[in-house]
Amino acid sequence: MRLKITQGRVLDPASKTDGIYDILVEDGRIVKLDTQIEEEADQVIDASGFYVMPGLIDLHVHFREPGFEYKETIATGSAAAAKGGFTGVCPMANTNPVVDTPEMIRWILKKGEEVSPVHLYPIGAVTYGLKGEQITDAAAMKAAGMCALSEDGKTVMDARVYRDALRQAAANDIVVMDHCEDANLLKGGAMHAGKKADSLGLIGISHAVEDVITARDILLAKETGAHLHLCHCSTAGSVRMAREAKEDGVHLTAEVCPHHFTLTVEDIPEGDANFKMAPPLRDAADVQALKEGLRDGIIDAISTDHAPHSVEEKTNPEFVKNANGIVGLETAVSLVISELVEPGWLTPLQMAEKMSYRPAQILGIEAGELKVGRAADITIIDPSAEYVIDKNTFASKGRNTPFHGRKVHGRVMATIVDGKVVYQAE
Known part of the structure; x- marks a missing residue:
């Protein structure tokens, strides 16, 4: 299974990387990180305008x-x-x-x-x-x-x-x-x-x-x-x-x-x-x-x-x-x-x-980095998305939040664990 994330703003504190890159994931691990990756993939996520971080x-x-x-x-x-x-x-x-x-x-x-x-x-x-x-x-x-x-x-x-x-x-x-x-x-x-x-x-x-x-x-x-x-x-x-x-x-x-x-x-x-x-x-x-x-x-x-x-x-x-x-x-x-x-x-x-x-x-765990060879645990965020927090949409059983009805910026677009997309915004 190959997953490719294209043209996102890659933010990797370990290497001080902050730039536009593609990421290729295969069998749950990052196999390539480059300005442009030509290889085909089973799934492609266009991350243009989004943060892509560990x-x-x-x-x-x-x-x-x-x-x-x-x-x-x-x-x-x-x-x-x-x-x-x-x-x-x-x-x-x-x-x-x-x-x-x-x-x-x-x-x-x-x-x-x-x-x-x-x-x-x-x-x-x-x-x-x-x-x-x-x-x-x-x-x-x-x-x-x-x-x-x-x-x-x-x-x-x-x-x-x-x-x-x-x-x-x-x-x-x-x-x-x-x-x-x-x-x-x-x-x-x-x-x-x-x-x-x-x-x-x-x-x-x-x-x-x-x-x-x-x-x-x-x-x-x-x-x-x-x-x-x-x-x-x-x-x-x-x-x-x-x-x-x-x-x-x-x-x-x-x-x-x-x-x-x-x-x-x-x-x-x-x-x-x-x-x-x-x-x-x-x-x-x-x-x-x-x-x-x-x-x-x-x-x-x-x-x-x-x-x-x-x-x-x-x-x-x-x-x-x-x-x-x-x-x-x-x-x-x-x-x-x-x-x-x-x-x-x-x-x-x-x-x-x-x-x-x-x-x-x-x-003390091997995580928190976007590095070739590492497990592909990746978060993709749209920093400009504006929305109003609605507790009734939570996946948690809990609704106890002081932020219900608050207007905010920044929405999670995808969460990837070991190369598998476990959440993707509609």
């Missing part, structure tokens, strides 16, 4: 299966990923049962082989049952196919336990993805602390809730030599500490989610829990710092924290009682283009770096 990789998704299939399944989450341009995703461990053993890692991978059009890179729990008490056997889970450790959704509050986990991770060359929220400072919090929360009579979530754990875990990473990855950074303090840690030689990477560089706490309509997430939407100064961190390379990756919930879990009249999280796989590309690329915060090549190349490097 398949996007999302370091942070929640697919809910096993245990919470009413929210999302591996099949529906993977379909949403393909529609969103992602060729690989990292499902978090907070399922039921928790993904905390080699057997559960193998179960996720087997299920993915059966139902997922995209690559799954499962994440294992830091502690058994996400209880924060006893660290899991990270080496055994890695041998079974785990890509990283994370307690996402919770913070390991016992610093000694977390230090032990980081030591184990360092010894086995495993990245630890860190959910930075102090559970004690967080208690009862519903949105960012400030005038908005006060006016609604809600307990606020201060910057310190995130910054205290960020500081603690950077110090633990420095002591243990572990690779610490800061999940969903939301504060200017996290950006500043990440910058200082990197300058200090700490093995640190960081991610930001589209909602945190697009919205502020002031954008929350009263009572609309589609704007409720963890960490919460912050203020304008934080949004500015996050954009600067992306531009300057302090924040390495853009991830979605795709977190589907049922309608009932997001429509409680008491804001504080609603579940945290929004869906993000099918809106990420358009938000990055609309909020970062078009305003000049990132170049298109940097977009490919943040959404594909650097995530692959963080995971």
Whole structure:
């Protein structure tokens, strides 16, 4: 089977390529990349005017299966990923049962082989049952196919336990993805602390809730030599500490989610829990710092924290009682283009770096490059396409998005995994 992609703007951060090229794919691999390819193909995609970049990789998704299939399944989450341009995703461990053993890692991978059009890179729990008490056997889970450790959704509050986990991770060359929220400072919090929360009579979530754990875990990473990855950074303090840690030689990477560089706490309509997430939407100064961190390379990756919930879990009249999280796989590309690329915060090549190349490097996988001989994982995007986000068209089971009705630019035209077109826009 031969596939040819013609005259697209090829964006490959690994080789710094940014130009108009053809790509020839055969038997699932890239066999030729040139300004013009004459060979015939079974399928031809005209990519004129489109970005052609390495398949996007999302370091942070929640697919809910096993245990919470009413929210999302591996099949529906993977379909949403393909529609969103992602060729690989990292499902978090907070399922039921928790993904905390080699057997559960193998179960996720087997299920993915059966139902997922995209690559799954499962994440294992830091502690058994996400209880924060006893660290899991990270080496055994890695041998079974785990890509990283994370307690996402919770913070390991016992610093000694977390230090032990980081030591184990360092010894086995495993990245630890860190959910930075102090559970004690967080208690009862519903949105960012400030005038908005006060006016609604809600307990606020201060910057310190995130910054205290960020500081603690950077110090633990420095002591243990572990690779610490800061999940969903939301504060200017996290950006500043990440910058200082990197300058200090700490093995640190960081991610930001589209909602945190697009919205502020002031954008929350009263009572609309589609704007409720963890960490919460912050203020304008934080949004500015996050954009600067992306531009300057302090924040390495853009991830979605795709977190589907049922309608009932997001429509409680008491804001504080609603579940945290929004869906993000099918809106990420358009938000990055609309909020970062078009305003000049990132170049298109940097977009490919943040959404594909650097995530692959963080995971240590052979992906994120458009290179002859590599697997043909490719995302094709029309950057000028304008449309209005409609949650009712999502492939995800989740409809919990604050972006419904928002006009954006940038549409995924095709997602190719191992040379197979797994999504193509109509």
